Amino acid sequence: MKKYIIMSVFLGLGLSSCEDFLNLIPKNQKVVTTVDDVKVEMLAYWSAHTYDATPVLSYGSSSNLSLPLYNDVNTHLCIYGDNLFLEEFNRHSDITEKVMSHFRVDREWKGLGLASAMWSSAYCSIGFMNSIIDDLVLMNPTKEEYETIGGEARMVRAWCLFKLMQFFCPYDKDAYGVPFNSDSQNTDPQPRKTLTELYDFLEAELIEISQFTTTPEPWNFFCNPTFIHSFMAEMYMYRAMSAAAREGDWEAAEDYSAMVIENYKIETSSGVLANLFSTSNVQYTTKNNLCALRLATERICGIGGQFTSIWGLNNAQQPSADLWDLYADNDIRKQAWFVEAEEEGVKRVYVSKPQVSSWGPAGDVLVLYRKAEMYLINCEAKCRQGFDDEAAEMLFKFRQQRIPGYNEPIGNNVLDEIVKERRRELCFEYGSRWLDMKRFGLTCKRSYIEENTSEMIDDELTADDYRYTLPIPVDIEIDYNDIPQNPGWTTYD
Numbered sequence: 001m002k003k004y005i006i007m008s009v010f011l012g013l014g015l016s017s018c019e020d021f022l023n024l025i026p027k028n029q030k031v032v033t034t035v036d037d038v039k040v041e042m043l044a045y046w047s048a049h050t051y052d053a054t055p056v057l058s059y060g061s062s063s064n065l066s067l068p069l070y071n072d073v074n075t076h077l078c079i080y081g082d083n084l085f086l087e088e089f090n091r092h093s094d095i096t097e098k099v100m101s102h103f104r105v106d107r108e109w110k111g112l113g114l115a116s117a118m119w120s121s122a123y124c125s126i127g128f129m130n131s132i133i134d135d136l137v138l139m140n141p142t143k144e145e146y147e148t149i150g151g152e153a154r155m156v157r158a159w160c161l162f163k164l165m166q167f168f169c170p171y172d173k174d175a176y177g178v179p180f181n182s183d184s185q186n187t188d189p190q191p192r193k194t195l196t197e198l199y200d201f202l203e204a205e206l207i208e209i210s211q212f213t214t215t216p217e218p219w220n221f222f223c224n225p226t227f228i229h230s231f232m233a234e235m236y237m238y239r240a241m242s243a244a245a246r247e248g249d250w251e252a253a254e255d256y257s258a259m260v261i262e263n264y265k266i267e268t269s270s271g272v273l274a275n276l277f278s279t280s281n282v283q284y285t286t287k288n289n290l291c292a293l294r295l296a297t298e299r300i301c302g303i304g305g306q307f308t309s310i311w312g313l314n315n316a317q318q319p320s321a322d323l324w325d326l327y328a329d330n331d332i333r334k335q336a337w338f339v340e341a342e343e344e345g346v347k348r349v350y351v352s353k354p355q356v357s358s359w360g361p362a363g364d365v366l367v368l369y370r371k372a373e374m375y376l377i378n379c380e381a382k383c384r385q386g387f388d389d390e391a392a393e394m395l396f397k398f399r400q401q402r403i404p405g406y407n408e409p410i411g412n413n414v415l416d417e418i419v420k421e422r423r424r425e426l427c428f429e430y431g432s433r434w435l436d437m438k439r440f441g442l443t444c445k446r447s448y449i450e451e452n453t454s455e456m457i458d459d460e461l462t463a464d465d466y467r468y469t470l471p472i473p474v475d476i477e478i479d480y481n482d483i484p485q486n487p488g489w490t491t492y493d
Helices: 002-015 035-047 060-065 071-080 087-091 097-107 112-138 143-168 195-209 225-240 249-261 270-275 306-311 332-337 371-384 388-402 414-426 432-440 474-481
Strands: 286-289 292-298 338-343 346-351 362-367 444-449 456-461
Touching (some): 035 112, 035 143, 071 097, 097 112, 143 195, 143 225, 225 371, 249 371, 371 414
Antiparallel strands (some): 286 292
16 A cells, blocks of 8 residues: 555656646645655655665656756766866767767856756755655654654755755845745745745754654654754855855854764775775665765666766776876875776876766765765864864864875965865765855866867856856746746856
8 A cells, every 4th residue: 555655646746747846736635644654755755765765666756856966967067067177078989969969068067957957856855845744744743753754854855955055046146046835735936035035944944953853764864963963064154155144154064063073083094985985885875974974876867877877987087187186196085086097008097986887776876974074164164263273283184084194284375275175075076066166266177178179178167157056947947937047047058
């Protein structure tokens, strides 16, 4: 019976209009009759993403419920940034013309497929969590049941909303938030909220949920103290630099990142760093492991998995020269995340992070937060508050864990060193570099080989360019909700 309950939920998702991703078409409330049924709904959601939960869905039936960050999305975002030498996309015959057309658009920072994929996946998840929360409330759960199930659903919803804000909202324009609706029964078009409204909602949600007492379940991934504190540290860091900034944001970012840091040891070997992203690990889903929430996601790809399959080829992608030059020779990250090879007398360096399979059920391991990121958030928060000496000392200790025998002074521009360290540490991790360039106001510089002329092309995206904010999809949102487009995106050509 439970299998049919879940399948009916997802069938409804698949058949409902794609025009309104803020809401799900209300399903027959008689189908869900107990708290256990609601648990099955939640299990169904996570079984679409992990292999630690009991599989109750077929591969294809979960396509509407991919997380906002998955394999193809990550590849798009890597192309957007400055960490790849893009010639490698041209030199492999495996790339089809369809993939190359996406690649050419991405080179111009106008990948509409990226925007649509992130927008629809985030709002489908938000809508599904709204339904779960409403179903749960109708079942009159105990306090423990509500906090365990409702806490997880609200955390997933909050995280998806935050991803939308990071990629689709300009930092300096409070009026340009994203639409948001927490009521599954309300199917009316929604206006764009302000950044202030959205950050206030997130802050209140996370503070309340952080007080919940939850019972471990196969699908209880987001609603745990480590994830909540990591999320809050990142949220305050981003709000502190936005039009919705509040006094005390950097202090809060420092405090919450410190809560995570004090409970976990930093990685000190290349083997541990490499395995952090490896799909060969039989324990696909782990909690509180080196401060890493690892989700082995199904490869649900908008363009047939072709981007992902290219990334998964041996010797497929080269790092940009300026990224490679940032690493010391004995930096353990060189061994963990890159491979050096000689081809026809030419030495090349290739990216092996994250490790992505070409085909098969598990596409990659999605690491949402880890202790290294919390260290760097803490360093930045100290620096932003004027505690440069403390920040420098912390950054020095961090580098000692990455570079054996490290004993060089940090320098006077501590913030600049933090930016460089974030680039070294978080490269190729789900848009981190792209968001950093947007947040720090950096110019994106890239090089690639033009496939028709073999000419080296240098691209540059200045810090004030509107393309640092993704466009709101016209066909699936603006035409339906009649909301204003992000500034600069007047056309798609």
